[in-house]
Amino acid sequence: MIFGMNEELHIKLQAFLDGELPEAEAREVGSLIASDADAAALHRELKQTRAALAGFEKRITVPETREFYWSKIAREIAREAAPRVADPQHSVFSFWRRLFPVAGVVAALLAALVVINRYDPRSPVGIEVAQADSDAFTYRDYEAGTTLVWLSYPAENGLAQENTAGKIN
Amino acid sequence: MPSNLNHSSLEDPALVKAAQKGDMLAFEELVARHRDKIYARCYTMMHSEDAALDVSQEAWVKAWQRLAQFQGDSTFTTWITRITINVCLDQLRKNKRQRAESIEELNEEAGGVERLMPVVTVNPTERLERGELRQKIDAALGKLSDEHRTVLVLHEFQEMEYKEIAKTVGCSIGTVMSRLFYARRKLAALLAELRNAE
Incomplete structure (x- = not known):
């Protein structure tokens, strides 16, 4: 002991x-x-x-052929050596992509402005303006038989797409 | 880079020089020559064939990337083995971060467990055939924690001194000595157990 x-x-x-x-x-x-x-x-x-x-390290061999083992190394070497593609999160395009929702909101406001200007309270004809959610803005003129839908792009969820499909006549 | 060299007939230093100039075939020959040794070392450290395969290949990729730094002060095998050990240690650290430490490991780190183990008086490896002994040692090594196995492997198989192990692993010499002591005592007990189980 x-x-x-x-x-x-x-x-x-x-x-x-x-x-x-x-x-x-x-x-x-x-x-x-x-x-x-x-x-x-x-x-x-x-x-x-x-x-x-002493001297009893396990004797073990690579369980792959020379070619296969090397191919994976060669592929990784080539991948590491390749010039890196700019990170999409930091590319110029990402700036514009961030502007899409803003553009959608602006379009919706413009549409609302058009509706307000054309609105005649004496008219019995229905004009419907609806913002179903933050992704879609709908303007429906029953008299003219037209429906306009503004979508913010890209759509944030499937709901906006469903609503859009349901309202277009 | 295309090459007309007969790579298989070249010695390591010539292959290294060719590879340093961008000759991938020379590097492939080096991989083919030393891959089993590197894989075996990875296996001893990781104690998993899949992990050993991954880290050994990662070590070769790193070796290619750092080939320009190889000045020939040591043999190519020594150099690539050092890279391999570092890749293994990095992977073991990642693994450690990903899992909660077991109570057993905490006890081991705290020290003291090894003092409670009785001394193994009979040589547990006596009368064992080489193949059998190798298997038993492998099984016993697999039961050690990564930290203890690493220190043991670096000391016994890589023949590093305490100071060198401390530098490689990134801990104090005292920790190296303590881990090595525990690992040896635990290994002795495991080998004795394995022998008694027969």
């Missing part, structure tokens, strides 16, 4: 085995091993374990 020894001594025994102790300390530990049964037993165990490992 090694309970009688402290951790520092364990580590010193191991360092002695690995030839990592300064000469003076190595002499001290060597004497201890010669005189202390616990120290000698632990030293022996560490030595046996080290000897068991």
Whole structure:
């Protein structure tokens, strides 16, 4: 048993085995091993374990053919060497893409303006203006039999598309 | 780059020089020559065949990218093995971040568990055939935590000194010594268990 020894001594025994102790300390530990049964037993165990490992790394071979193994390396080398495509999030196009929803809202406001200007409160003919959700704006003139739908692009959800399909006559 | 060299007949230094000039066929020959050794080292560190395959290939890609830095101060095998070890360590760190540490590992890190293990008095590897011993050691290594296996592999198979291991792994020499001590004690106990189980 090694309970009688402290951790520092364990580590010193191991360092002695690995030839990592300064000469003076190595002499001290060597004497201890010669005189202390616990120290000698632990030293022996560490030595046996080290000897068991020496030269016994598992012999294992690549489970793929030379060509296949190399092809994956070559592909990765080529991929890494290829000039990187600009990150779409930081491209010039992304700026314009961000403007699409704004453009949709502007179109909707313009449509509303047209409706207000043409609205005649005396007329019994129905004119319906509706904003189904944030993605679609509908103007329906029953008299003229026309329906206009402004969509913000890109549509944020499937609902806008469904509404659009349902309202166009 | 097209090449008329007969690569298989060239020594490593000549292949390295050719590869440094962009000769991919020379590099492929180097891969073919050393791939098993590199794969085996990856396997010993990762203890998974799939992971070993991935990291070994990643190591070769890194080697190609850093080939210009290779000055020939060591052998090509030593150089690529160092790159491989670093790739393995990076992957092990990523793995560690992805999983919660087990209580056992926390105990191991805290130290003290190894002091409670009785000394193995009989040589557990005695009378074992080489193939059998290799299998038992492999099984026992697989039961160690990544941290302990790494230190053991670097010391026993890569023959690194404590200071070198500390630098490679990025920890103190004290931690290296403590991990190595635990790993050896645990391995001794596991080998004894495996022998008794027969």
